[in-house]
Amino acid sequence: MSALQPLVQEIPPEEAHYKVNDFSITVATVNGSGSQTSNLTILRAIFKMGVPVSGKNLFPSNIQGLPTWYTIRVNKDGFLARRDEHEIVVAMNPATFTQDLASVSPGGAFFYADDIRLPINRQDITAYPMPVKRLVRESGAPSNLRDYVANMVYVGVLVQMLGIDLDKIHQALTFHFKGKDKPIDLNYGVVQAAARWAAENLEKKDPFRVEPMNATQGLIMTDGNTAAALGAIYGGVHFASWYPITPATSLAEALMEYLPLLRKDPETGKNTYVVVQAEDELAAIGMAVGAGWAGLRAMTSTSGPGLSLMTEYAGMAYFAEVPVVIWDIQRVGPSTGLPTRTSQGDLIFTHFMGHGDTQKVILLPGSINECFEFGWRAFDIAERLQTPVFVLSDLDFGMNQWMGAPFVYPSEPMDRGKVLWEEDLERLGGEWKRYADVDGDGIPYRTIPGNRHPAAAYFTRGTGHNEAAQYSEDPQVLHDLMDRLKRKFETARKYVPAPVFDYQGGAEIGVISFGSTITAIEEARHQLAEAGLKTDFMRVRAIPFNHEVRKFIEQHKRCYVVEMNRDGQLQQLLTLETPDLATRLISIAHLDGLPLTARLVREAILAHEEGRND
Amino acid sequence: MTDQTLSSSPRLQVNLVGLSKADYRGLPSTLCQGCGHNSIASQIIAACYELDIVPEDVVKFSGIGCSSKSLNYFLNRSFGFNGLHGRMPSLATGALFGDHTLKGIGVSGDGDTASIGIGQFKHAVRRNMRLVYIVENNGVYGLTKGQFSATAEQGLTLKSQGTNPYMPVDIAWEALVGHATFVARSFAGDPKQVKELIKAALSHNGVAVLDIISPCVTFNNQDTAMHSYAWGKDHEVALHELSYVPPAEEIMVEYGEGEETNITLHDGSVVKLRKLERDYNPTDRAEAMRVLEEANRCQCLITGLIYIDTDQPSMVDIYNLPDTPLNRLPERRIRPARETLKKVNALMF
Numbered sequence: 002m003s004a005l006q007p008l009v010q011e012i013p014p015e016e017a018h019y020k021v022n023d024f025s026i027t028v029a030t031v032n033g034s035g036s037q038t039s040n041l042t043i044l045r046a047i048f049k050m051g052v053p054v055s056g057k058n059l060f061p062s063n064i065q066g067l068p069t070w071y072t073i074r075v076n077k078d079g080f081l082a083r084r085d086e087h088e089i090v091v092a093m094n095p096a097t098f099t100q101d102l103a104s105v106s107p108g109g110a111f112f113y114a115d116d117i118r119l120p121i122n123r124q125d126i127t128a129y130p131m132p133v134k135r136l137v138r139e140s141g142a143p144s145n146l147r148d149y150v151a152n153m154v155y156v157g158v159l160v161q162m163l164g165i166d167l168d169k170i171h172q173a174l175t176f177h178f179k180g181k182d183k184p185i186d187l188n189y190g191v192v193q194a195a196a197r198w199a200a201e202n203l204e205k206k207d208p209f210r211v212e213p214m215n216a217t218q219g220l221i222m223t224d225g226n227t228a229a230a231l232g233a234i235y236g237g238v239h240f241a242s243w244y245p246i247t248p249a250t251s252l253a254e255a256l257m258e259y260l261p262l263l264r265k266d267p268e269t270g271k272n273t274y275v276v277v278q279a280e281d282e283l284a285a286i287g288m289a290v291g292a293g294w295a296g297l298r299a300m301t302s303t304s305g306p307g308l309s310l311m312t313e314y315a316g317m318a319y320f321a322e323v324p325v326v327i328w329d330i331q332r333v334g335p336s337t338g339l340p341t342r343t344s345q346g347d348l349i350f351t352h353f354m355g356h357g358d359t360q361k362v363i364l365l366p367g368s369i370n371e372c373f374e375f376g377w378r379a380f381d382i383a384e385r386l387q388t389p390v391f392v393l394s395d396l397d398f399g400m401n402q403w404m405g406a407p408f409v410y411p412s413e414p415m416d417r418g419k420v421l422w423e424e425d426l427e428r429l430g431g432e433w434k435r436y437a438d439v440d441g442d443g444i445p446y447r448t449i450p451g452n453r454h455p456a457a458a459y460f461t462r463g464t465g466h467n468e469a470a471q472y473s474e475d476p477q478v479l480h481d482l483m484d485r486l487k488r489k490f491e492t493a494r495k496y497v498p499a500p501v502f503d504y505q506g507g508a509e510i511g512v513i514s515f516g517s518t519i520t521a522i523e524e525a526r527h528q529l530a531e532a533g534l535k536t537d538f539m540r541v542r543a544i545p546f547n548h549e550v551r552k553f554i555e556q557h558k559r560c561y562v563v564e565m566n567r568d569g570q571l572q573q574l575l576t577l578e579t580p581d582l583a584t585r586l587i588s589i590a591h592l593d594g595l596p597l598t599a600r601l602v603r604e605a606i607l608a609h610e611e612g613r614n615d
Numbered sequence: 616m617t618d619q620t621l622s623s624s625p626r627l628q629v630n631l632v633g634l635s636k637a638d639y640r641g642l643p644s645t646l647c648q649g650c651g652h653n654s655i656a657s658q659i660i661a662a663c664y665e666l667d668i669v670p671e672d673v674v675k676f677s678g679i680g681c682s683s684k685s686l687n688y689f690l691n692r693s694f695g696f697n698g699l700h701g702r703m704p705s706l707a708t709g710a711l712f713g714d715h716t717l718k719g720i721g722v723s724g725d726g727d728t729a730s731i732g733i734g735q736f737k738h739a740v741r742r743n744m745r746l747v748y749i750v751e752n753n754g755v756y757g758l759t760k761g762q763f764s765a766t767a768e769q770g771l772t773l774k775s776q777g778t779n780p781y782m783p784v785d786i787a788w789e790a791l792v793g794h795a796t797f798v799a800r801s802f803a804g805d806p807k808q809v810k811e812l813i814k815a816a817l818s819h820n821g822v823a824v825l826d827i828i829s830p831c832v833t834f835n836n837q838d839t840a841m842h843s844y845a846w847g848k849d850h851e852v853a854l855h856e857l858s859y860v861p862p863a864e865e866i867m868v869e870y871g872e873g874e875e876t877n878i879t880l881h882d883g884s885v886v887k888l889r890k891l892e893r894d895y896n897p898t899d900r901a902e903a904m905r906v907l908e909e910a911n912r913c914q915c916l917i918t919g920l921i922y923i924d925t926d927q928p929s930m931v932d933i934y935n936l937p938d939t940p941l942n943r944l945p946e947r948r949i950r951p952a953r954e955t956l957k958k959v960n961a962l963m964f
Contacts, residue, residue: 045964176964221963231959237949239941240712263951263959266944271937273949275712279705280738287698287705287735294696295713296942298949313699407960410953415946450694451714451940453671460687461696
């Protein structure tokens with residue numbers, strides 16, 4: 002498309018020229034101004050119209066006053082990754098007005114608050130002023146709420162200009178304000194007034210429209226942190242300790258929101274859970290390890306900086322063989338990094354975290370549904386393996402809204418692992434050893450404090466120990482212990498989620514990824530296929546890798562490993578796993594804090610394919 | 616071992632739960648001979664034996680250091696977790712939610728509590744977790760061979776370390792300021808008092824901080840050092856003569872009016888405080904602070920029950936948990952029923 006295209010204004014607004022259900026909206030506001038409510042309202046209304054949609058909040062690490070953007074992608078084909086193009090831009094923030102104006106795609110539409118008096122110097126877009134201040138004044142909103150409802154003006158204008166269903170806006174507001182009439186009425190009133198004003202005063206000159214579809218019926222919409230918390234609740238979480246950190250905070254907060262609804266003991270009406278806000282991440286994981294040791298389904302949730310602090314207890318839990326679940330909602334590192342931007346940079350650190358030889362089990366959810374599923378499954382795996390299990394989500398999953406299938410009830414009964422209670426010890430005549438590999442799978446049996454059998458107790462330590470859990474400096478004992486832990490990690494391969502595959506048939510090249518990059522990759526693969534380049538796809542869902550991972554690499558001449566970090570961490574781990582196949586693994590690693598786009602993936606693969614000289 | 620003892624000693628003494636003192640023992644100590652920590656371990660054994668506590672009802676925790684090793688030397692039949700340096704409080708906090716009927720004993724040291732672990736110490740105190748928190752306080756790092764700890768007095772001179780230029784951390788004071796509901800100080804050279812305080816602490820519904828001066832015979836036992844046996848013996852000022860009376864046991868000796876204070880604990884047991892030189896009311900926080908400040912000024916080792924508040928809920932009480940321990944709840948009581956998920960999905964917009 003040429004930037005010098007004739008003025009869009011001249012195109013007659015006929016059906017044939019409409020661009021229906023395929024565009025991106027970016028809203029530029031000041032953070033802390035309540036714009037999140039407005040943006041979610043638009044997102045949810047479009048979702049309720051049956052149109053596939055995603056929303057991503059590109060926000061600053063700040064409470065109030067800094068620029069923030071929200072991007073909504075509407076796509077009838079269900080491609081919902083972030084795009085670089087913004088066909089529709091809403092400018093509410095004078096500070097970024099010029100930049101926002103420049104960001105509108107040629108032929109796009111620009112809605113702006115008319116009190117921002119800056120020049121509009123583009124002829125290739127349609128610009129619509131919005132009398133935000135006047136409409137808010139006329140709304141009768143009390144002065145302390147005016148700033149908040151001001152953002153409802155652009156909702157109303159977009160409703161009118163894009164054809165968003167007002168009823169669905171009302172539904173979205175009702176959901177957001179949990180049915181409370183007063184805020185619903187106030188906000189809805191502003192939306193209506195703004196829509197009316199737009200109908201009377203703006204002439205539609207851009208081609209973008211939302212039209213009802215049937216593509217989201219029966220689906221749910223939520224964020225990955227809520228999904229993770231709900232999954233944990235259905236996994237029987239007893240104990241969660243946490244320390245506030247972006248972007249993991251909302252996971253613990255979702256636990257606190259839903260536990261009281263779902264986890265009253267059916268027999269006594271009392272709570273079957275404990276949530277503790279710890280004094281720091283050292284204590285958060287310390288409590289969770291204590292609870293896991295004492296037979297509770299225990300978890301903590303954090304992000305990179307917190308994970309660094311958790312390293313010492315994670316190492317101990319590995320060595321002393323204590324089940325515990327640690328959610329890491331990844332953000333940009335190293336160090337404090339970008340607290341409000343997304344990344345997949347903790348994979349290698351997590352896998353090896355702790356001094357000495359350690360190997361950590363990691364689950365890698367790739368949808369909100371997998372956040373839910375791994376929410377419960379992580380406890381089964383941790384208790385089965387008696388080891389810390391990490392679940393690596395990221396900010397994009399954790400804090401953004403995603404559509405998905407309804408959550409599915411756990412498909413299997415709980416696996417509480419190899420636990421000996423009083424009657425088991427009775428049967429064994431009290432003969433047992435905490436760290437003996439009875440079954441040859443590297444997983445020993447454990448007892449749990451509160452077991453009153455006189456032979457139940459043992460002494461847990463982070464020091465070297467023999468099978469009876471006694472301190473030992475015997476070389477053979479240490480050697481055997483480390484060997485068994487390695488054996489246990491081999492056993493883990495069969496308990497962790499297998500990769501998922503998508504074959505296009507006859508493809509020579511493979512694409513490998515994990516986590517939230519899935520949407521960009523799906524779209525990129527579609528585009529590549531249309532351009533004649535077939536790809537097969539493997540999404541890794543856990544470390545350790547199972548045997549299918551190797552098979553996939555063997556099947557393909559070249560495998561592009563796509564991830565959001567600088568160093569190609571998954572590619573490095575795959576290289577360690579399959580050194581003989583290492584030259585087949587090509588890293589497409591990209592880190593800029595934003596979710597990947599299909600274009601980035603597509604172009605990187607094409608560039609490599611074209612540059613090959615074999 | 617127990618069997619042998621039984622056969623060789625038909626008149627073996629047992630307590631009300633049918634256990635002999637040997638059932639409360641730990642492994643032989645590997646600490647230095649004469650270490651105050653060994654004496655404290657003995658008093659833990661004696662207290663539990665005399666209170667007829669079944670060892671399986673106790674769970675032990677420690678951090679890192681000589682003090683933390685001493686967990687091995689008592690209550691072999693209790694679960695124990697020797698955790699990380701300075702991180703015993705968080706470990707105990709989580710673990711004690713597993714089965715709230717268990718009694719928790721945490722053993723820490725002055726390095727473990729007053730340096731690396733002071734954060735977790737203060738927070739465990741403020742949460743009032745049901746935990747007997749014993750600090751075996753000797754002013755030095757023993758396992759790493761004699762460095763100053765944060766409780767070492769200013770001016771203390773140690774052979775390989777020179778003179779300590781810094782002011783000390785006062786653990787009892789920190790506990791008190793941090794809203795501990797039970798604060799005591801004692802001296803390993805006064806085993807009777809240590810034992811009675813441990814008994815009282817085991818009956819307290821909340822955190823019970825016992826700051827016990829426990830001399831390090833290897834690195835810090837010069838007569839002039841404030842954590843030595845000699846100094847303690849010369850400078851100990853007991854606030855009262857303290858004895859613990861279990862629930863439902865008749866109080867035999869009665870003293871005159873004003874001579875004694877009785878404090879009833881959560882489980883109905885009573886701590887009897889017999890007046891010595893002075894009147895002291897351990898339920899008065901301001902008075903407790905004043906006494907500690909006075910001890911600082913007059914350079915004496917104030918011992919006894921410094922402060923107690925029996926009215927505060929413990930951390931466990933706050934969570935409204937079922938009587939069945941959480942770690943015994945079957946799947947149907949911790950996994951929401953299938954039909955609830957439909958409602959949850961409906962909540963996801």
